[in-house]
Amino acid sequence: MCGIFGIAFEKDRDDMGNILTKAAKSLTYRGYDSVGAVSVTQDGRADLRKDVGKVDEVSSKLKFDELCGNRGITQLRWATFGVPAQRNAQPHFDTHGKIVGAHNGNVVNTVHLIHDLTAKGHVFRGENDGEVVVHVVEESLKGHGDMDLAIREARNILKGDYAYVITALKGDKIYAAKMGSSLYLGVGDGFVCVSSDLPSILNLTKHIVPLLDGEYIEFDERGYEIRDINSGDHIDRKPIESPLSAESALKGEFPFFMEKEIVEQPERAQALLEFLANSEDVMPFAEEVSSANRVYLVGSGSSYNSCVIGSYYLNKLAGCATYPVVAGSFLEHFGEGVRPDDVFVLVSQSGETKDVINVLNFLTTRGMANNVLGVVNVLGSTLMMRSRRYLPLLSNLEIAVAATKTFINQCVLFLALAIEVAKLKGRASNMPDVLAKTPKAIKDVIDQMSGQAKELANKYKDCVDMYTLGYGITFGSALEAAQKIKEISYAHCEGMYSAEFKHGPLAIVTNGYPVFYLTSVEDQHMVLSHINEVTCRLGTAITVAPPSDSLEKNSTLFYPLPHSDYTLVPILSVVFMQLFSYYLTVEKGFNPDFPRNCSKTITVD
Ligand code: BG6
Numbered sequence: 187m188c189g190i191f192g193i194a195f196e197k198d199r200d201d202m203g204n205i206l207t208k209a210a211k212s213l214t215y216r217g218y219d220s221v222g223a224v225s226v227t228q229d230g231r232a233d234l235r236k237d238v239g240k241v242d243e244v245s246s247k248l249k250f251d252e253l254c255g256n257r258g259i260t261q262l263r264w265a266t267f268g269v270p271a272q273r274n275a276q277p278h279f280d281t282h283g284k285i286v287g288a289h290n291g292n293v294v295n296t297v298h299l300i301h302d303l304t305a306k307g308h309v310f311r312g313e314n315d316g317e318v319v320v321h322v323v324e325e326s327l328k329g330h331g332d333m334d335l336a337i338r339e340a341r342n343i344l345k346g347d348y349a350y351v352i353t354a355l356k357g358d359k360i361y362a363a364k365m366g367s368s369l370y371l372g373v374g375d376g377f378v379c380v381s382s383d384l385p386s387i388l389n390l391t392k393h394i395v396p397l398l399d400g401e402y403i404e405f406d407e408r409g410y411e412i413r414d415i416n417s418g419d420h421i422d423r424k425p426i427e428s429p430l431s432a433e434s435a436l437k438g439e440f441p442f443f444m445e446k447e448i449v450e451q452p453e454r455a456q457a458l459l460e461f462l463a464n465s466e467d468v469m470p471f472a473e474e475v476s477s478a479n480r481v482y483l484v485g486s487g488s489s490y491n492s493c494v495i496g497s498y499y500l501n502k503l504a505g506c507a508t509y510p511v512v513a514g515s516f517l518e519h520f521g522e523g524v525r526p527d528d529v530f531v532l533v534s535q536s537g538e539t540k541d542v543i544n545v546l547n548f549l550t551t552r553g554m555a556n557n558v559l560g561v562v563n564v565l566g567s568t569l570m571m572r573s574r575r576y577l578p579l580l581s582n583l584e585i586a587v588a589a590t591k592t593f594i595n596q597c598v599l600f601l602a603l604a605i606e607v608a609k610l611k612g613r614a615s616n617m618p619d620v621l622a623k624t625p626k627a628i629k630d631v632i633d634q635m636s637g638q639a640k641e642l643a644n645k646y647k648d649c650v651d652m653y654t655l656g657y658g659i660t661f662g663s664a665l666e667a668a669q670k671i672k673e674i675s676y677a678h679c680e681g682m683y684s685a686e687f688k689h690g691p692l693a694i695v696t697n698g699y700p701v702f703y704l705t706s707v708e709d710q711h712m713v714l715s716h717i718n719e720v721t722c723r724l725g726t727a728i729t730v731a732p733p734s735d736s737l738e739k740n741s742t743l744f745y746p747l748p749h750s751d752y753t754l755v756p757i758l759s760v761v762f763m764q765l766f767s768y769y770l771t772v773e774k775g776f777n778p779d780f781p782r783n784c785s786k787t788i789t790v791d
Contacts (some may be wrong), residue, residue: 188291190369190380192275192353192380206250217680218262222277241262261277276317286353289319297313310644348367370383373391447590458579458601462684465577538572543568558572585779588670630748651679652671668680701725728742729757732750
């Protein structure tokens with residue numbers, strides 16, 4: 187998964203290089219195997235500079251600030267087709283240097299097309315699918331010289347999910363197409379731009395035009411034209427004002443985005459709760475969930491882990507048959523079993539994760555698009571645009587690759603939803619008002635336990651393997667804790683249901699082997715024996731739970747969470763484990779924001 191950005195001005199600009207570098211920096215979390223930028227002047231001269239490495243080092247080494255022109259394109263790569271190498275970095279020229287472009291996503295018939303087009307005289311400089319896009323457009327242009335038509339013809343040749351931006355040197359328009367990968371349009375004063383993601387656009391304008399798959403655009407500084415890629419028909423869509431602030435894309439005084447985003451969680455949870463309390467969208471959403479035969483909560487990575495916690499809330503508090511499903515497994519596992527009276531809540535902070543969009547496409551082919559509800563953070567994203575109803579997470583921009591504030595707001599949203607559904611099912615009579623207490627409880631963990639988490643991280647900075655276990659309502663928390671530890675500190679950690687640990691994995695426990703227990707006091711009657719199964723084999727049981735004498739006495743290390751209602755323990759225990767994994771990563775000397783091999787939004791299979 188990569189990041190692309192393109193922009194058009196009226197006149198050549200000396201600061202085009204700086205504009206492209208700034209855009210590339212705000213797309214860093216989408217890939218950092220290589221970066222490139224090209225500027226094109228009004229009279230059609232192009233200057234392309236690209237290499238392997240991160241934006242800071244490449245942009246200074248290749249002096250991006252020298253780039254000048256009225257059109258510019260930059261691309262960041264997360265390698266799939268073609269090894270990370272200068273020849274596979276993007277943007278790419280066509281054979282004769284007449285057009286230049288870059289893509290994001292996957293063109294799965296790349297190898298075949300390189301072979302075919304080479305036989306037709308095309309000269310490829312690498313093995314990258316982004317270069318194939320440019321050559322396919324070049325081949326179409328040979329027949330008629332019409333860029334608009336070439337974009338539409340290329341649609342029938344390129345296979346896969348992608349988006350690209352391209353321009354002919356001798357021309358003044360930029361073209362871009364959205365075919366399964368994220369793409370947004372930004373409209374500003376004297377310029378129009380396009381990008382894979384919002385941060386690079388929000389730095390320049392808040393006026394966003396969401397795009398849908400199967401659409402392409404032609405634009406210059408004066409305006410844009412959206413068309414259907416099959417028919418060529420014009421599509422009228424006005425810009426919307428994005429609620430997301432560009433400031434949230436800045437680190438401020440924090441050393442890393444992840445720490446900033448952890449500290450923002452109480453305020454973002456408060457913002458979400460205020461929205462949910464006043465929104466007319468919550469009740470119809472809850473009614474659909476309440477009246478469903480079965481409810482599937484579907485997501486990937488941290489979003490899936492929040493679905494596990496959400497399913498406990500909906501089953502336990504509202505008696506609503508709810509099943510959490512890993513998005514990538516949905517089609518094979520549940521595809522043939524779905525029923526018209528089922529409801530599918532697709533959960534994705536970016537709203538663009540390919541595994542989730544695959545489920546959306548599948549349900550659409552099965553005539554169940556109306557059964558799809560979305561939980562999403564990025565407004566204007568594919569999931570938001572194509573869900574019949576959606577609820578926003580209001581976490582603002584999340585830059586660090588590892589989800590924190592979006593995960594917590596997913597859990598808060600599911601708790602609020604479960605309480606609404608319980609009311610609809612007449613089960614909420616004795617439910618304490620836990621929601622209002624949530625932001626402060628999260629803040630108390632951050633304020634009171636950061637020091638303990640840092641100490642514990644220091645103690646385990648050389649540890650390369652551990653387990654995180656949860657029971658009942660904290661099972662999803664154990665999965666999320668393991669996800670955080672793995673994705674940023676590179677230590678192996680498996681999240682598991684604590685009752686399951688004795689059925690095999692217990693074998694791994696030897697002297698001092700660390701096993702975390704995330705539990706509520708209400709479930710300690712079960713977890714106490716699980717803890718002793720580890721401590722009696724000299725393992726180290728590290729328990730994170732509300733205050734409890736027996737849990738404290740039976741654990742090797744005990745980290746008491748602030749007193750709270752049982753339903754908040756899954757959320758609060760994860761906040762502690764976010765802090766632990768963050769400090770563990772910093773102690774190990776790694777960058778918690780941009781972990782190797784990972785990316786914020788995976789738009790490929
Ligand atoms: C992965 C990220 O690429 O996508 C995870 O590294 C994230 O942190 C997962 O949880 C799902 O992303 P989204 O946007 O669908 O919630």
